[in-house]
Amino acid sequence: MHKKTVVDFKELGQRLIFENPLIELSAKSAKDVKPILQEVENYQMQGYYVIGYVSYEAAQAFDEKFSVKTRSLSGEYLAYFTVHQEVKKEPFLCQSQKNIQLPKSWQSSTTKGEYEKAIARIKEKIRQGNTYQVNYTLQLSSLLEEDAFTLYNHLVIAQEAAYNCYIEHDDFAILSVSPELFFKKKGNRLITRPMKGTITRGYSTKEDLENKIWLANDSKNRAENMMIVDLLRNDMGRISEIGSVKVTKLCEVEQYSTVWQMTSTIESQLQSDKSLLDIFSALFPCGSITGAPKIATMAIINQLEKQPRGVYCGTIGICLPNGDAIFNVGIRTIQKLGNQAIYGAGGGITWGSACDDEYKEACDKAAVLYRNQPDFDILTTARVSHKQVVDLDEHIKRLKESARYFAYPFSKEDFLAKLSKQLEELDDADYRLRILVKQTGAIQFQLAELRDLPENYLKAELVHRSESIDSPFTYFKTTYRPHLQSLSGEFIFISNKGYLQETTIGNLILEIDGKWYTPPVDVGILDGICRQKLIKEGRVFEAYLTKDDLKKASHIYACNSVRGVYEITLNK
Structure with a gap:
């Protein structure tokens, strides 16, 4: 029995919550899939909302030549939809869920050795001319102790995807945080946005931008994307007006929480007599999760993959009372069966x-x-001096770069308006101003009159920093600084590779033979605003520094945007 469905498709503008369906529509065999889709459209035409999924193994309902597993995942329908007259609307989630217990370990159904053998077999099929590209996937499984809807809400925030959907049933739950559009029908317009081409996010602004540029220009990823674009153009041409299929965006790179993805957009004008079933018959399954050519490649997938894919690589979507429809590609999707969670990648x-x-x-x-x-x-x-923020433009730049990286809302205009009101209330004294941007985009100011540094911040101790620098929190200034939590006073940090890094509240500068040197960003430091200015002015030079350099230094300094440059000493 159905419990709850939640649709978080960004282009709908708000969260849609559905309970107490008028009817549930389900298919457990391929022969029932087409009739179910006809019923879906019939209810839509009567003015109802219809939401549900079609699993990857339902493909044979649309073409007997499509090779899929003859069994489905335990307890899963090939197609499942619910019909609703009423919908509850809420704002999208914009704040993380606290105290989430993520599954402790995920077990892959495919070992690294098996994966290597599968890739070798795929390349042999390509060499023989049987396929150009195969979308080969792994299946991960884990025990799920967390409440499924709580985990879904966490993933919605963490993944920052556009096509999220949650379906809870007595027998299963679907937690989909998909970034990929399968198709959108808006009036007689048909839009698809295949996603193919990936690179991991960088940890710093520089590395992140380099990765984005690399993906945008990488010939392999562009070729993969364009193969699928050609496949989908052909699929769409079967149900579209002649000459109306157009590629409106090609190989664009989009940001997600852990990866950059390459997408393209294809649009067409549907033939006037084409139904929802016709769209599925022409497009399903999406070419981005099969490869090309579709029939031959699905046969290879069926030979190599051990398990049925289920909703993963199928589609989940909503049919609206106005006749429009939006369906995602069922990637980044957890399928919960009993207390087991299954995830494909x-x-x-x-x-x-x-x-x-x-x-x-x-x-x-x-x-x-x-x-x-x-x-x-x-x-x-x-630093605030005479009611003015020193280096304001640089602080705004830092906030904007961090907000872009973490996908936090940030408006420069709103920020300046709120800052102006805050500064109006001050006298001409010097102040320390902490500016915080919340996950919701809310801005908080914390002001304190600027006083002399306590003595324990002028005498530093050396401390080894054992944690990895491979984290964005190393390079972006946030309130999450775990290595500082148990420390009080000034410390000079040394990386696990033996390089000097930074101090507790500033960047490190050593004066050696009359010149000033500071560690480069890639040893794992914040690129402080004062540091940036000193380098730009030619007063400080970057160099890899070690403990031996501390002995050579005639002076040791720290610098930050509140205090400027100030001398510190090293406790013996």
Whole structure:
């Protein structure tokens, strides 16, 4: 029995919650899938909302030549929809869920050795001319102790995807945080947005931008994307007006929490007599999760993959009372059966694919399952003098870069308006101003009159920093700074590779032979605003520094945007 359905499709503008359906429509065999889709459209035409999914193994309902597993996942329908007259509307979630217990370990149904053999077999099929690209996937499973809807809400925030949907039934739950549109029908317009091409996010602004640019220009990923674009153009041409199929955006790169993805957009004018069933018959399953050509490639997938895919690589969507419809591609999707969670991840394999790179890509796509991102605010700390924020433009730039990286809302205009009101109330004294941007976009100011630094911040101790620098929290200033939590006073941090990094509240500068040197960002430091200015002015030079350099230094300094440059000493 149906319990709850929640649709979080960004283009709908708000969260839609559905309970107490008028009727449930389900198909457990391929012969029942087409009649179910006809019923879906009939109810839609009567003015109802209809929401549900079609699993990957339902493909044979649309073409007997499509090879899929003859069994489905335990307890799962090939197609399942609910019909609703009423909908509850709420704002989208914009704040993380606290105290989420993510599944502790995920077991892959495919070993690394088996994966390597499968890639070799795919390349042999490509060499023989049987396929151009195969979307080969892994299946991960884990025990799920957390409440399914609580976990879904966490994933909605963590993944920042556009096509999220939750379906809860007595027998199963579907937690889909898909970034990919399968198709949108708006009037007689048909839109698809295949997603193919991936690279992991960088940890710093520089590395992140480099990764984005690399993906945008990488010939392998562009070729993968364009193969699927051609496949979908052909599929859409079967049901569209002649000459109306157009590629409106090609190989655009989009930001997600753990990866950059390459997408393209294809639009057409539907033939006037085409139904929802006709759209599915022409397009399903989406070419981005099969490869090309579709029939031959699905046969290869069926030979190589051990388990049925289920809703993963199928589609989940909503039919609206006005006749429009939106369906996602069922990627980044957990299927809960009993207390077991199943999650699929994979990628397009071509002749130019490197096995290790493809395996890493699959792991990157699954990273949202492992990363329990802490609750934090974006932060910058500034000096206020005579009612003016010193280096205001640089602080705004820092906030904007951090907000872009973490996908926090930030409006420069709103920020300046609120800051102006805050500054009006001050006298001409000097102040320390902490500026925090919340996950919701709310801005908080914390003001304190600027006083002399306490003595324990002028005498530093050396401390080894054992945690990995491979985290965005190393390079972006936020309230999440775990290595500082148990420390009081000034410390100079040393990385696990032996390089000097930064101090507790500033960047480190050593004066050696009359010149000033500071560690480069890639040793794992914040690129402070004062540091940036000193380098730009030619007063400070970047260099890899070690404990031996501390002995050579005639002076040791720290610098930050509140205090400027000030001298510290090293406790012996």
